[in-house]
């Protein structure tokens with residue numbers, strides 16, 4: 001596999017171009033082209049420079065090979081990487097803008113029982129440029145520019161555990177928010193983690209104002225360990241302490257994802273326990289009805305059951321919402337499209 005030019009920040013690209021003996025304005029031309037989602041071979045720079053770059057760098061590190069469109073407008077993409085691996089992403093359309101869900105790894109090694117992304121384990125980490133390119137190509141697909149973006153928000157909720165690919169994810173967050181590039185501010189990006197505690201502290205110290213989202217899904221360590229192996233390593237109490245540190249450092253409220261699984265985590269007792277854990281904390285709870293994955297035997301709840309659980313949390317004083325389910329008809333949940341592609 002060749003190197004990935006989109007891994008570089010603007011100043012790193014400037015250094016490369018000057019090491020090539022090229023005029024400095026070529027760096028700006030190249031950078032603008034790349035951030036507009038163009039291939040190296042499509043960017044208007046002298047042919048010799050393009051040829052020299054193409055000897056070392058991938059022309060198109062992330063390529064859309066399939067698009068599925070839901071009746072509700074949600075789009076799901078299958079992307080091919082230069083080494084033949086595939087990853088997936090989703091674009092969700094809201095009134096305030098378009099949120100893209102991006103992958104941070106090929107597969108995942110966290111082993112959560114309800115998730116399709118982890119079925120085949122981890123293949124490899126994505127580089128920062130491969131994470132960024134998912135957004136660049138989708139922005140371009142929808143006619144977005146750097147001045148008027150088609151992708152306005154992002155969530156790191158595709159395949160992979162972002163904090164298991166820490167350095168590349170941090171570098172991605174810096175590059176995606178750079179004002180001279182696509183310029184999606186970290187405030188418009190949510191990073192979701194299953195709860196790798198030391199990396200939550202490290203992230204807080206980076207001073208990147210990304211929205212921190214924790215996949216909680218259970219109210220006790222024992223319950224959590226049944227579906228999320230990471231719970232054997234870090235307790236809920238340790239996660240909550242790390243979240244407090246995150247809030248102290250960044251001033252940003254944190255979010256808990258709670259996927260409702262029938263018979264597992266959503267009766268009255270769970271609501272009480274959740275209220276006890278979270279009441280008074282600067283946080284929000286996002287309830288999601290489990291997206292059933294065919295390889296797994298966990299069952300989702302009815303809409304009525306989900307609203308009942310939401311009501312209990314609200315009555316107990318928590319800030320909570322039930323996520324509207326979108327893109328269900330196109331396999332919207334993590335890893336479903338890639339899994340079905342790999343099965344074929």
Ligand code: SAH
Nearest residue numbers: 115157160161192193194215257259290291
């Ligand atoms: N690894 C990260 C981010 C990827 S998953 C994390 O664990 O947070 C994004 C969210 O979707 C997580 O909250 C995850 O637990 C949840 N999720 C995964 N599979 C799901 C499914 N089948 N139904 C509902 N939520 C699911």
